[in-house]
Amino acid sequence: xxxxxxxxxxxxxxxxxxxxxxxxxxxxxxxxxxxxxxxxxxxxxxxxxxxxxxxxxxxxxxxxxxxxxxxxxxxxxxxxxxxxxxxxxxxxxxxxxxxxxxxxxxxxxxxxxxxxxxxxxxxxxxxxxxxxxxxxxxxxxxxxxxxxxxxxxxxxxxxxxxxxxxxxxxxxxxxxxxxxxxxxxxxxxxxxxxxxxxxxxxxxxxxxxxxxxxxxxxxxxxxxxxxxxxxxxxxxxxxxxxxxxxxxxxxxxxxxxxxxxxxxxxxxxxxxxxxxxxx
Amino acid sequence: xxxxxxxxxxxxxxxxxxxxxxxxxxxxxxxxxxxxxxxxxxxxxxxxxxxxxxxxxxxxxxxxxxxxxxxxxxxxxxxxxxxxxxxxxxxxxxxxxxxxxxxxxxxxxxxxxxxxxxxxxxxxxxxxxxxxxxxxxxxxxxxxxxxxxxxxxxxxxxxxxxxxxxxxxxxxxxxxxxxxxxxxxxxxxxxxxxxxxxxxxxxxx
Numbered sequence: 170x171x172x173x174x175x176x177x178x179x180x181x182x183x184x185x186x187x188x189x190x191x192x193x194x195x196x197x198x199x200x201x202x203x204x205x206x207x208x209x210x211x212x213x214x215x216x217x218x219x220x221x222x223x224x225x226x227x228x229x230x231x232x233x234x235x236x237x238x239x240x241x242x243x244x245x246x247x248x249x250x251x252x253x254x255x256x257x258x259x260x261x262x263x264x265x266x267x268x269x270x271x272x273x274x275x276x277x278x279x280x281x282x283x284x285x286x287x288x289x290x291x292x293x294x295x296x297x298x299x300x301x302x303x304x305x306x307x308x309x310x311x312x313x314x315x316x317x318x319x320x321x322x323x324x325x326x327x328x329x330x331x332x333x334x335x336x337x338x339x340x341x342x343x344x345x346x347x348x349x350x351x352x353x354x355x356x357x358x359x360x361x362x363x364x365x366x367x368x369x370x371x372x373x374x375x376x377x378x379x380x381x382x383x384x385x386x387x388x389x390x391x392x393x394x395x396x397x398x399x400x401x402x403x404x405x406x407x408x409x410x411x412x413x414x415x416x417x418x419x420x421x422x423x424x425x426x427x428x429x430x431x432x433x434x435x436x437x438x439x440x441x442x443x444x445x446x447x448x
Numbered sequence: 449x450x451x452x453x454x455x456x457x458x459x460x461x462x463x464x465x466x467x468x469x470x471x472x473x474x475x476x477x478x479x480x481x482x483x484x485x486x487x488x489x490x491x492x493x494x495x496x497x498x499x500x501x502x503x504x505x506x507x508x509x510x511x512x513x514x515x516x517x518x519x520x521x522x523x524x525x526x527x528x529x530x531x532x533x534x535x536x537x538x539x540x541x542x543x544x545x546x547x548x549x550x551x552x553x554x555x556x557x558x559x560x561x562x563x564x565x566x567x568x569x570x571x572x573x574x575x576x577x578x579x580x581x582x583x584x585x586x587x588x589x590x591x592x593x594x595x596x597x598x599x600x601x602x603x604x605x606x607x608x609x610x611x612x613x614x615x616x617x618x619x620x621x622x623x624x625x626x627x628x629x630x631x632x633x634x635x636x637x638x639x640x641x642x643x644x645x646x647x648x649x650x651x652x653x
Contacts, residue, residue, distance in 0.1 A: 245480075245627065264627075264653075269453060269589055271625045375480055410653035414456070414480045414627040417653030439651045446652065 245415025247376030247406055248278055248289040249384060250345045252354045252369045255395045256426035257347040259287055260402035262376070262410055262438070263418035265294065274418035283308055284429045285318055286348035288328075291374045292341035292361065300342060304328045321348040321355025322367070329365035336363050343373045347425050354425070376409030376416035383408045395424060399433045407441045451552045452503045452574075454479060456628030458588025459489055459500035460619050461558040461569045462602060463581075464611035467639045468567045470498050470558040471619045473588075474647075475631035476505055485631040485652065493519055494529050496638050497559030499539070502588035503574065504552035511553045515542060532559040532568035536578050543576030550574045554587035558638065565640045590626030597622045612637050612646070620650055 245266040250259040261278040264271060278290040280298065282305040290297035307327050308319040325346040332340055342361035349355065358364070358371045370388060372380040383405040391398040399422045410417040420441060422433040456477050461470040476487035490500045491512040499515065501508040518538060522530055530538070539555055556571045571585035572578050579585065584598045597618035606614060616635055623630040633648040 266627050269456070269627045271627055274624075412482050414477060414482060417627075417651070438653045442652045 245376075245413070246278060246291045246374035247372065247380050247409035247413060247416040248291050248345065248374055249372040249377070249380050249402060249405055250289060250347045250356055250370070251384065251388060251391070251398070251402070252356050253392050253395070253398045254354075255398070256349055256424055257287075257354045257356050258391075258395075258398040258402050258433075259289060259345070259347050259423045259425065260399075260406045261289055261421050262374075262406050262416045263421065264410075264416055266415050269414075271417075276418070277421075279421060279423055281305075281430060282324060282346070282348075283312070283319075285350075285425070286321060286324060286346060287423055287425055287430050289345045289347075289373065291343035296340050296342045296361065297344055300328060300332060300340075301344065303331065318350060320350040320352065321346055321357060322350075322352075324348070325357035325359050325365055329359045329363060332359070332361050333363040336361070345371050345373060347430075349425050349427050349429075372405070372409075374409075374416065376413030379409040379412045380405040395433075399424065403434070403436065403441065404445060407438055407445055410438045411442060411446075449479065452554070453589050453628065455503075455505040456589050456626070457487070457489055457502045457505070457508075458586070458590050458594060458619070458623055458626070458629045459502045459556045460584065460586040460588075460594055460598070460615060460622075461500065461556045461571075462584045462598070462606075462611060462615045462618075463558075463567050463569050464606040464608060466565065466567065467608045467611060467637060468558040468560065468569055469608075469611045469615045469635060469637045470500050470556065470569075471615050471633055471635040472500050472502070473619070473623050473629045473631065473633055473650075475629055477628060479628075482631060490634065490636060491516070493535060494559065494562070496562065496565075496640075496643070497530070497532055497535060497557070498636055498638065498643075499535075500556040500558070500587075501553045502556070503554050507551040507553040511539075511542065511551050511555070515539060518542065529562040531561055531563075532557060532570075533580075535559070536570050536572070536580070540572055540576035540578050543572060543574065547575055556585050556587055558585075558636075560638055560640060588629060590622050590629050593622035593625045594618060608637050608639050608644075612644070616646075616648055620648060624651055 248261040263276050265273040265276045280288045280301045282288050288301040304327050308324050311319045340361040344359050346357045358366050387401040391401040402422050403420050406420040419437045421435050424433050459472045472489035474485050474487055476484045490498050493499045536557055554574050558569045569585050570580040583602050586594045601614050601618050619633045632650050635646050637644045
């Protein structure tokens, strides 16, 4: 499967079994004499025998709807991202719930992929963290090989293809890859169903409907300045946190521009709501 | 999803010196969606008697209304205010009548005896089992969180102001750890000569 084969590809050149003075020492009776590189990989990283192992922990918490094929439970969160002429504005909440228990109000739901791209997290936290980190690694290798920063389209394709191999096994991932490459601002939505779409604005998570309401209303005005865009993103997350029980905590707004990504602001939702709900 | 966890909500009552306090959150939601932030969960049942109900919102309203009806008849027949202990039995009876198709509401009663002004708190489960305690009673979706807060903060013989602070902190912090409760807290403190009602500013997420 993807994981072991990715690792195997990277490790081949550094395996101790790789023949010295290659290709002069190329074995005569290839492929029988060719060292099997899978011995160089530790036991724990090789593909296990039998059917593919599910990497994701089973979803826990309330079983509101039965998990059938095609039914994707959107886990508690609200994340959004939209493109403007200045770059991509990203905003996320920070609540994690286990059933109705609030497990944390300070989860980091934006994961940097290199210095120039951000990936948001919705769905299973472990799934998002792991696969995005793997993609970040792949992007770095690609950057070193091609001597050029990897494009958002390529990174999102890498992620989509990786998770597609595990389709149907229970991975839960709903992420937006945001970056700036030679084509300008790039924004892709990738999920564990194998969907990969480019777009100008997305909101993902259980509170996404409420965020879309605020976002759609102000998108045209947000293109005016970076400050207006960040304020719109902040407002949308605050509204979603208010209406959706499974979103809340604090709003983190980030911006990805030509120079890379940076954190714009970090506000507790309680203080934001004082400002907005009275207005 | 559990029927009691469909709308969310929490009620807490504490006993102090010569006073009782009862608090409830204000969220009314349908699973994840918050529909309103001004839901009434505490109902006046006498001059110094308040009933709080947590659970399915429709049953909260139905039980409160049916109970008020029975209470009105009692007051007309008896010509006096009901005692909290007697009211507890009335609630228990109403709930047990529906033993095999219960109201999904768990009540909490807080009040002062109309004659001796002795503080009284009790809670019941959804089929009417009464439980009288000397410290605090609670019901709702964040009951575990509330138990933790109450065990830490409650102390005996608190004056009304101190009781108000205690119950407020217990409630606010408990509902902040529950996704389906919160959106504001209302606190009533019942003393011998007045009932003070305060609405707390809380996290609205």
